[in-house]
Amino acid sequence: MLKDCLEVFKRQMQQVKEKGRAEDALILDSYIPADGCYISVNSDGIIACQMDLKFNKKAKQMEGISQRYYGKMCFFDYHSRLVSMDKPVDPKKVIHSNNYLSFWVKQESLGNGKLNQEAIDRYFDVLKNPEKKYAKSKDRQMYDYIAAQIDEINVEKLEWCRDWVKKHIFSLEDMGISLSGKNYLKIFFEDTEERYIQEEQRYLITKIFNKNDYNQEIDGKIWGLPNDNLGMNQKKPYMAHKTRKTELPYMITAEDAVLQRKFFDYLYNQASAGKVNIYIDPEKGEISAFSKEEKMQKDFTGYYLYVQKGKEVQIMHQDVIVDYRYHLRKRFQYINVFDRKTEEELYRDYGTVGQMESLLNEILFSKWLVTNYFTPVDELQISGETARNLIWSRDAIFAWLYKNETQNISGILSKVSVNMIKDSIKNGYISKAVKQFNLKCSLEEYFSGGEPMSTDYESIRKELRRKIQSKETEQITSDEEYYYAVGQLVNYFISLSKAKDKKHSLANPFFNIKNNQALKDKLRQYFIKYNYQLKCSGTWFNNLYAMICNYTKAEKTDQNSMIAGYINNNILYQKKNMEEQVNE
Incomplete structure (x- = not known):
């Protein structure tokens, strides 16, 4: 399924490229940099731009943006990232960028002694002579593989960047830069986009696989185990296929590993913005992303991913949706069985998946359903009867609303309703119990094919x-x-x-x-x-x-x-x- 999703993502990147934009624009358009102070230094050594960026989680947007330089800063930032903190350029992990055109450090490291002249030299020395870092045969194989495809290191520019950092990193206030002492300080030395991409590739290809010891060269291409949501170590012996000659779960080429990483970068951007529901339409070649509260408001057949942001983006749930329809095949009528003539707005017809889900979410689950379809049990922030019924029924409710699977849903919702009604009565929430009872009866009438309830x-x-x-x-x-x-x-x-x-x-x-x-x-x-x-x-x-x-x-x-x-x-x-x- 992941391979099919990658094909759609690849088509989208190609469509962006055909419009005259860089293919990475698909990622950069939704890119969210980490909070911190961002500095751009021009070829004269002068600070051309400084931005204090912060992502407003409530408003779901960046603050501190300079419209003129923001796009360029995102480009520099995206192409200067480490694959993970387990694969740094700086062996002591003080400096977090991946090439000599960028210099990332936690602001606290400026004052606690972690960043010093020795650390700066350590970082630039590795970048100047990467062959020493990649002395192991398998690592060297990966470095030689990419080095043959890109230009040589611009040692003169590297030394210029080293000197600038040494001279100015501890006296930025003299240059008008005020630091908060928190988050990142990121310095970027302006250069061509091609140079940034090449230097990223010099680092990336050597780190793109989970472990180069697993790599195999076949017909001039290197195959290995990708990093994304996958790993093999002593803590995960179950990942190895002991009955096969090659124990790896699966292998892909370095080029495909780069594409997969870009796809996970795209997913990470969406998760960072709170858009955790990903719909991928292979026929139309479209990818749509929605928050937990939003709904796909059109018919859909394709792949569904539920993602979550952590140290990396995690695919918590994946499924094939065959016939999702936003409009219910039959309208649901929520009735007050005690007074059918009531004019209360809540008792009316509901015609869409979103409306039906909102009703269940509010009446039965006290607004805990929509945001917790795939939340691990030990991470749920509720307990008691609501938690028990949510855990028991959420898979079936999701399958009904999103995949049109109706098996057992009538009985499940009836049982949940009874349990929640009893719980509401026990806690003295009688008006809530009335609404839950009315919903239970309305659901029974709905699933009976619209036949009036046997009990009036x-x-x-x-x-x-x-x-x-x-x-x-x-x-x-x-x-x-x-x-x-x-x-x-x-x-x-x-x-x-x-x-x-x-x-x-x-x-x-x-x-x-x-x-x-x-x-x-x-x-x-x-x-x-x-x-x-x-x-x-x-x-x-x-x-x-x-x-x-x-x-x-x-x-x-x-x-x-x-x-x-x-x-x-x-x-x-x-x-x-x-x-x-x-x-x-």
Whole structure:
């Protein structure tokens, strides 16, 4: 799959080149330099430009940009980077750039003694005589391979840069440069773009593979193990293929390794800007990047990558998406099952993946879903029931919304809904539980093909209210009505509690009961516990409790109807003729 993604990326770079721009413009257009002080020195040794760059993570943009020089500074910076801090030019890792036209150092090193004349000479000596650094046969093979393709080192320019650094690096304030003492100090000596690229290549090709000891030369081309998201060492013995003659997971040419590195550079830029969702369309040759909160707003078939920024960019998840459609094949109707005529804006039709995802994200997962599809379990910043249900269901939800895989999604969302409803009730968030219950019922109706729900709670409520106001005790006629009535009665009992810290978790024993006789026994316990507050003349309560006691047909516990009765407004507290209330 990575190879297919690279082909699309290569086509995009070629398209950029055909428009008269450098092929690296695809990377540089989204390039984000590290925070720090950037200095450009011209051929006369004069500072031509100085910028204090900082990336504003909230606004997702660079601060301190000089429009005239920013593009050039990004070019210099991009072509002066190390492959990693494990592959430095300076063996003591004080200086972090890769060629003699640039000089990077942490500002703190200027004052703590790490940067001195010896360190400066150490850096430039390596660049002046790279053959000494690459004395090992395999390393020397890589250096000779690239040295034959580029110009020789401009020793005169190298020494000029060395002298400038030695003379001015510790007295930049005299030249009008004010340093904060934090982040990077990066000095660039102006030269042609070709020279910068060549000097980068002199370093890069010798370091492009994971370890040159693994390299093999075949038909004049050098093959090796790439660096990106891959490594082989004593800590990763599982990466070796012990049953093959060559133990490496896979090998690519140096040219392909350079292309792959550029692709990962592009991904790193996107991740740095918060655009972690990458969509690659092989047919159209397009690459699109979106933040966690954004959505691809068109139909799509191709490759999907979820990336994360660390010391390097990491591909945390990859998949092939066959038939993503931004607009739902069938519109979802979010209804209030207790009052279908409600005008609350939340209860309406939803027609896109983005809208559906936002609804699930807010109602069921308290806004933790969208940003945590692929977050490792040990890095989740939530716990409890929300975390457990998120971990259990997020793969299925992603597959449903983004890959149109509906297998088991109905049952999974139903189970999650029940769990989250119970959790909301336990924590006293009844209005939230109502919304979650309505979503659960709406999802069941949606996945049933649009068939109306078998249980009409609005009608049950109206009928139950009529019955409790009757002068004679009537009968409950269905299991749904019975369990709804039980939920109302449980809610009423708990409302009578005199406890200072009254919790809805008192209802949990009722929700978890599987046997109807055990349920009636539990209700009797609560009646005995709270009957000192109940007047014999309380007709509404007497009728409700009598109807529940008299109903014997219930077989399987209907947890949905019991929860519906519990979280809905209690009919025993509603006014009769706007004046008379129960027990008065």
